[in-house]
Amino acid sequence: METLFTLDNVWLALLLKVIAVLIIFLTVPLVMGYMEHKVLAHMQARLGPMEALPHGVGQLVADGIKFLQKENVVPAAADKWVFGLAPGVMLIPAIVVLTVVPFGPGAFAENLDAGIFFALAVSSIGTIGLLMAGWASANKFSLMGGLRGAAQLIAYELPMVLAAAAVVLQAETLSLVGIVEAQAGFRLFGTITIPYAVPHFFGLALFFMSAVAELNRPPFDMPIADAELIAGHMTEYTGIRFAFFLLSEYAGMVVFGALATVLFLGGWYPWPGYLLPEGFLGVVVGFGTTIGKIAAFMFLFIWLRATFPRLREDQLQRLSWLILIPLALLNIVIVAIAKVVA
Amino acid sequence: MPSLPAPPRIGLFKGLGLTLKTMLTPATTAQYPHVKPDLPPRTRGVIALMEENCTVCMLCARECPDWCIYIDSRKETVPAPGGGGRMRTRNTLERFAIDFALCMYCGICVDVCPFDALFWSPEFEYSTYSIRELTHERDQLRRWMDTVPPPPALEVGAETPGEIETGLDKARTQAEEQISAMLAAQRPAGEADADGGAVQTAAADEEPHVEAQVDQAVYDQLTADGVPERAARAKAKAHYVRTERARIKAERAESG
Numbered sequence: 001m002e003t004l005f006t007l008d009n010v011w012l013a014l015l016l017k018v019i020a021v022l023i024i025f026l027t028v029p030l031v032m033g034y035m036e037h038k039v040l041a042h043m044q045a046r047l048g049p050m051e052a053l054p055h056g057v058g059q060l061v062a063d064g065i066k067f068l069q070k071e072n073v074v075p076a077a078a079d080k081w082v083f084g085l086a087p088g089v090m091l092i093p094a095i096v097v098l099t100v101v102p103f104g105p106g107a108f109a110e111n112l113d114a115g116i117f118f119a120l121a122v123s124s125i126g127t128i129g130l131l132m133a134g135w136a137s138a139n140k141f142s143l144m145g146g147l148r149g150a151a152q153l154i155a156y157e158l159p160m161v162l163a164a165a166a167v168v169l170q171a172e173t174l175s176l177v178g179i180v181e182a183q184a185g186f187r188l189f190g191t192i193t194i195p196y197a198v199p200h201f202f203g204l205a206l207f208f209m210s211a212v213a214e215l216n217r218p219p220f221d222m223p224i225a226d227a228e229l230i231a232g233h234m235t236e237y238t239g240i241r242f243a244f245f246l247l248s249e250y251a252g253m254v255v256f257g258a259l260a261t262v263l264f265l266g267g268w269y270p271w272p273g274y275l276l277p278e279g280f281l282g283v284v285v286g287f288g289t290t291i292g293k294i295a296a297f298m299f300l301f302i303w304l305r306a307t308f309p310r311l312r313e314d315q316l317q318r319l320s321w322l323i324l325i326p327l328a329l330l331n332i333v334i335v336a337i338a339k340v341v342a
Numbered sequence: 343m344p345s346l347p348a349p350p351r352i353g354l355f356k357g358l359g360l361t362l363k364t365m366l367t368p369a370t371t372a373q374y375p376h377v378k379p380d381l382p383p384r385t386r387g388v389i390a391l392m393e394e395n396c397t398v399c400m401l402c403a404r405e406c407p408d409w410c411i412y413i414d415s416r417k418e419t420v421p422a423p424g425g426g427g428r429m430r431t432r433n434t435l436e437r438f439a440i441d442f443a444l445c446m447y448c449g450i451c452v453d454v455c456p457f458d459a460l461f462w463s464p465e466f467e468y469s470t471y472s473i474r475e476l477t478h479e480r481d482q483l484r485r486w487m488d489t490v491p492p493p494p495a496l497e498v499g500a501e502t503p504g505e506i507e508t509g510l511d512k513a514r515t516q517a518e519e520q521i522s523a524m525l526a527a528q529r530p531a532g533e534a535d536a537d538g539g540a541v542q543t544a545a546a547d548e549e550p551h552v553e554a555q556v557d558q559a560v561y562d563q564l565t566a567d568g569v570p571e572r573a574a575r576a577k578a579k580a581h582y583v584r585t586e587r588a589r590i591k592a593e594r595a596e597s598g
Contacts, residue, residue, distance in 0.1 A: 042365040050373060307361045308354070 017109040021098050028291070029250035030060050032298045036250075039299060043306035063243075070239035077138035078236065086136060087237070087244035089129030093122045094251035101258045102177050104268045104286030105276060115176035116164055119259055120157075123214075126248060127153040130216075130223065133233035133245075145232020148313060149223035152213055155320035156220075160210035162328035163203040166335040167196055167263045176259075180267030193274075195266040199338075202331050204264045206324055208300065211256035213316070215249060217301055219308035222316055257297035258290065265293050383491050386447050387466035388478075390486035391438055395459035398433040402451035402460060410444035411451060412437060412477075438483060442468070443476040461490040511551055550590040557582035 007013040037059060041048025049056025074083060100115045102108040112118050127149055134146015168174055171182035188194045197204050213220040223232045234245050266272035268286030276282035311319070372379060381387075398415040414437035419429045452460045463486045470476055478486075496503075502510070561578035565571065 039365065042369060043361040045364050045367070045369050047369050047371045047373070303358060303361060307357045 017099070021095060021109055024103070025095050025098055025251060028254050028294070029247060032254055032295070033060050033246075033250045035295065035298055036302050036305075039302045040306055043303070067240050067243035072239045072241065073236070075138050075236050079136035079138070082132050082136035083236075084241075086129045086133035086233075087241045087248070089132055090126045090248040091129075091244050091251070093125040093129075094248050094255060096122050097255045098251075100176055101255065102180060102262060102267060103258070103290045104283045107268075107283055107287050108177065111175055111177045114174045116168060116174050116179065116259070116263070119176065119255070120161055120164060123252065123255060124153060124157055126252065129248075130233050133237070137233065137236040139236050141229045141231075142233050142235045145223045145225070145229045145235070148225075148229075149216060149233065151313075152216070152220070152223060152316065155317055156210040156213035156324075159206050159320060159324040159328040160214065162325070162332055163200075163207040163210065164259075164263060166203045166328075166332045167200060169332065169335050169339055170196065170200070176262050176267075180262055180269070183266045184269055184272045186272060193272045195264060195272050197264040200264060200331075200335070202327065203335075204260065206328050206331065207260055207263065208297070209324065211260065212301065212304060213320070215252045215256060215301075217249075217253070218305040219310050220316055221310055222313050225310060227310075253298060253301055254294060257294040257301075260297055261290055261293040381464050381466075383464065384462065384494075385464035385466070386449060386462045387464045388442070388462075388468060388486050388489075389440055389445070389449075389452060389483070390461045390463045390490050391440075391480065391483035392459045392461065392487050393435055393438065393480060393484055395457045396435050396438065397457055397459075398435050399456065401454050401456065405450050405454045407448060407450065408444050408446055410441040412439040412441070435480070438480045439477050440483060441477045443473050461487065463487075463489040464491065465489045507551075550587055550594075552583050552586045552590070554579045554583050557585070 007016070034057060037056070038048045049059035052058040052062045074080060097119050099109040100112050100119055102111075130149040131146045134142045134144075134149065137143070167179065170186075171179045173179060173182060183196055184193070186193060186196065188198065209220075216223045223229070224234070225232060229235070234242060237245060261267060268290045269276065270285070270289050276286055398413060400413055403409075403411040403413045413435070415433045416436055417431050418434045419431055422428060422430055449462065452462055465486060468476075468478075501507075556575055557578045560581045561574055564574035564577055569577070
């Protein structure tokens with residue numbers, strides 16, 4: 001499938017793609033952040049922000065302005081260059097991944113043949129930023145947070161990749177657009193079309209748990225752990241740099257929500273195999289469907305955060321190495337056998 | 343070998359259910375500056391001063407645990423009441439201030455005031471930008487008095503408070519005297535006696551006032567039965583009042 005930005009002028013197309021990705025990057029995480037504010041508040045029997053515009057819809061904009069005007073404090077012992085670069089290193093991968101995420105039929109910047117591979121690889125770069133921040137802050141808590149973050153990435157990247165690999169095996173393509181199309185043609189035992197979430201239920205659970213861990217979200221937020229590590233790698237950051245960390249967290253949630261949508265929920269199809277209207281209307285419906293599914297995953301992220309207490313670091317590692325990775329391997333074996341037999 | 347963590351159980355989903363239920367239940371948060379709080383009538387918000395009642399006895403200032411009440415007074419010489427005699431000296435209030443930055447709202451001053459000069463008011467919105475303004479001077483404290491709610495009504499069937507009772511008694515006797523004097527002036531001398539009787543029968547219907555005192559026989563009986571001393575005394579008093587009232591009524595009925 002071609003992207004919407006296929007134009008004769010390569011440079012104009014590139015410019016449009018960059019603008020579109022930036023618009024997505026700057027708006028969707030904000031909407032999701034607002035959703036987190038409100039859902040989390042109501043789950044805790046609160047109202048959440050209510051003052052900035054009706055029902056506090058402008059709260060995150062106000063927060064952004066507040067972050068901008070705050071002083072940028074750099075600790076005296078910090079490694080200045082690394083300290084300054086770290087938020088950017090976390091932020092940029094989140095933008096880059098958005099270039100391959102399909103939001104609708106044709107509503108993607110690039111359709112890479114190795115799309116899912118690219119997305120997972122690039123999203124892991126963010127952890128280097130986390131490690132840089134932890135190391136350069138010259139702070140024990142930050143260092144602990146950075147090391148925990150790195151250990152967590154290694155532990156949870158594996159089950160996530162394996163869960164995604166099972167889907168790739170099923171769809172016979174690495175391209176994200178290709179996976180959506182393959183899913184649209186998938187019939188359970190040749191009867192009805194159904195999203196991969198049903199046959200790959202364990203895969204979805206593994207992918208989602210790994211995503212929670214990779215984003216350092218509660219209950220797997222040991223690298224941040226505000227009660228023990230006082231926000232880990234973010235301890236020494238203030239102002240706009242701190243805002244970058246927050247933004248990259250929400251962008252990461254959107255990215256992983258989008259990947260889970262593409263891999264397991266049939267992407268932009270409201271139901272796989274259901275034909276979208278032709279032309280522009282189809283793009284709009286597809287875009288809305290994708291955003292809705294991402295929002296559902298966001299709700300799940302927030303729901304878990306509101307409900308479960310943080311695990312201990314050793315429990316986290318044990319959960320990954322002793323349970324999730326064996327299960328992910330088993331999942332691949334079963335999918336492979338089923339693929340050959342069916 | 344490290345033991346594996348127990349597999350997740352149903353409790354995880356119960357927890358999810360709880361948070362979901364909480365989310366769907368409307369929050370009870372009151373949006374304070376937009377919605378005024380619904381406070382109980384006797385809320386302890388600020389202390390008000392009824393300076394007309396203050397005798398500068400200093401009890402409140404002395405009892406205050408954190409010394410946040412400032413009182414200045416001067417002696418004033420006033421002529422003796424009713425004329426004649428030596429001049430009397432009297433304390434007059436010059437300054438009465440409460441530092442609400444120090445006050446811990448214990449209410450001891452309100453309780454300890456023997457002349458009902460201090461009151462609790464439910465007003466609470468008097469925060470300031472400067473700590474000095476939290477020292478409320480006399481005029482400010484007097485203004486709070488306007489926000490003090492009326493005292494709670496007595497329970498149904500409660501005894502009338504002593505000071506009101508004495509006042510009522512005085513009024514009744516005065517009224518009776520006036521009526522009899524009026525009647526005596528209007529009627530010829532011969533009928534005066536009968537009219538006096540009529541007034542008396544009217545008075546007999548009212549509850550006669552009896553000064554309470556302990557009925558020793560009842561008190562001994564009760565203490566012998568193991569009733570605590572205070573309760574026994576109260577019951578003995580009540581018994582005395584009841585029997586005495588009945589006796590007076592019977593007497594009046596006989597004579598009337």
